[in-house]
Amino acid sequence: xxxxxxxxxxxxxxxxxxxxxxxxxxxxxxxxxxxxxxxxxxxxxxxxxxxxxxxxxxxxxxxxxxxxxxxxxxxxxxxxxxxxxxxxxxxxxxxxxxxxxxxxxxxxxxxxxxxxxxxxxxxxxxxxxxxxxxxxxxxxxxxxxxxxxxxxxxxxxxxxxxxxxxxxxxxxxxxxxxxxxxxxxxxxxxxxxxxxxxxxxxxxxxxxxxxxxxxxxxxxxxxxxxxx
Numbered sequence: 001x002x003x004x005x006x007x008x009x010x011x012x013x014x015x016x017x018x019x020x021x022x023x024x025x026x027x028x029x030x031x032x033x034x035x036x037x038x039x040x041x042x043x044x045x046x047x048x049x050x051x052x053x054x055x056x057x058x059x060x061x062x063x064x065x066x067x068x069x070x071x072x073x074x075x076x077x078x079x080x081x082x083x084x085x086x087x088x089x090x091x092x093x094x095x096x097x098x099x100x101x102x103x104x105x106x107x108x109x110x111x112x113x114x115x116x117x118x119x120x121x122x123x124x125x126x127x128x129x130x131x132x133x134x135x136x137x138x139x140x141x142x143x144x145x146x147x148x149x150x151x152x153x154x155x156x157x158x159x160x161x162x163x164x165x166x167x168x169x170x171x172x173x174x175x176x177x178x179x180x181x182x183x184x185x186x187x188x189x190x191x192x193x194x195x196x197x198x199x200x201x202x203x204x205x206x207x208x209x210x211x212x213x214x215x216x217x218x219x220x221x222x223x224x225x226x227x228x
Contacts, residue, residue, distance in 0.1 A: 001032050001033070001113040001114065001209065001212060001213070001216075001223075001224070002032075002033045002035075002110060002111065002112045002113045002224075003024075003027060003032055003033070003034045003035070003112060003113065003114055003115075003116065003212065004034075004035050004036075004037060004106055004107075004110060004112040004114075004115045004116070005020045005023060005024050005034065005035070005036050005037070005115075005116045005117075005118070006036075006037045006038070006103065006115060006116070006117045006118065006123040006126075006127075007020045007036070007037070007038045007039070007117075007118040007119075007123075008038075008039050008070065008118065008119060008121060008122065008123060009038070009039065009069075009071070009072075009118065010038065010039070010040055010041060010042065010069070011036070011038055011040075011051070013041075014071075015139065015193075015196065016118040016119060016137065016139050017038065017118070018196060018199055019118070019137070019169075019193055019199060020036060020038070020116075020118050021036070021199075021200075022199035022200045022205070023116075023205045023208065024036050024050075025200070026203065026204075026205040026206075027205060027208065027209065030206075030209060032209065034050065035050045035051075035052070035106060035110055035112070036048075036050060036051045036052065037052045037054070037102060037103060037106050037123075038051065038052070038053055038054070039053075039054050039056055039069055039070070039099070040053040040054065040055050040056070040069065041055075041056050041057060041068060041069030041081060042057075043055065043057060043060050043062075052102065052106060054098060054099065054102050056068060056069040056070065056082075056095075057069075064098050065094060065095060065098055067082050067087075067091055068081045068082040069081045069082070070082050070083070070084045070087060070095060071083055071084070072084060072119075072141035072142060072144065072145060073085070073141065073144050073145070084145045084149070084152070085144075085145055085148045085149045089151075092151060095122075096122060096126075099122065099123065099126060100126055100129070103123065103126045103127075103130065104130060107130050107132060112132065113133070113212070113216055113223075113224045114132070114133045114134065114135065114164075114212045114215060114216055115127045115132050115133070115134040115135070116134070116135045116136075116137065116208075116212075117134055117135070117136050117137070117159075118137050118139070119136070119137065119138065119139055119141070119142045120136050120138045120142050120143075120156050120159060120160050120163075120166065120176075120177065120180070121142045121145075121152070121155070121156060121159070122152075122155055124136050124155075124156075124159030124160070124163065125155040125156075125158060125159040127159070128158060128159055128162050133164050133215050133216050133219045133220075134163060134164060134215075135163060135164050135165045135166070135167065135211065135212065135215060136159065136160065136163045136165070136166045136167070137166075137167045137169060137191075138166055138167065138168045138169065138173035138174075138176060138177050139169055139170070139172075139173050140169075140170055140171075140172030140173040140175075140176055142156065142176070143172070143173075143175075143176030143179075143180070146176075146180070156180065157180060157181070160177065160180050160181045160184075161181055161184070163184075163187065164187065164214075164215030164216075164218065164219065165187050165188075165189055165211055165214075165215055166181075166184065166187060166188045166189070167189050167190075167191035168188060168189070168190050168191065169191055169192060169193045170192065170193075174188075174190065189211070191207075
């Protein structure tokens with residue numbers, strides 16, 4: 001399958017980014033064609049094939065977003081980011097516009113069979129707008145933004161309601177999803193992650209291709225030709 005994984009957090013710095021990175025490499029070993037679209041706050045991030053980084057940096061001329069990388073509360077020990085709940089309306093609009101442009105470009109160039117968005121958040125709503133099948137990973141941190149900032153509530157609600165599956169990675173995520181949309185008639189799936197030091201060594205991602213296939217078949221009635 002062609003799989004696009006989208007993350008609001010750096011592949012090196014945050015739990016969801018590290019999980020996305022490990023997942024992409026694991027799925028590639030099974031023969032899947034995997035791309036990553038990530039928001040990045042560092043100019044010196046290592047270049048990797050099949051990874052498209054959207055640079056958020058207040059002082060870097062090439063950055064399409066001239067502010068620090070947006071972060072969820074508690075995810076920025078170095079203090080270089082901008083909390084999602086502290087973004088101005090203009091910054092939020094610019095952020096969504098740039099991500100939409102990059103997301104749509106990946107869809108047009110790559111034509112993924114499915115998109116896996118980290119967090120029940122803005123990338124999920126972009127997938128909904130694009131009309132592609134998608135899966136969401138819930139980490140729990142996004143629900144603090146939901147509670148604190150009404151600007152995100154519609155995006156999160158609509159993204160969750162229309163997801164093919166929502167994977168809840170811990171108890172906080174499960175509680176947040178339950179409060180937001182309930183069980184979605186079985187489309188909410190517990191999916192615990194290993195510890196950070198085991199993300200790249202285990203094979204925790206092995207159930208994902210079947211889960212992705214189920215979502216695509218539910219949407220279109222069959223798998224894309226390359227997956228048959």
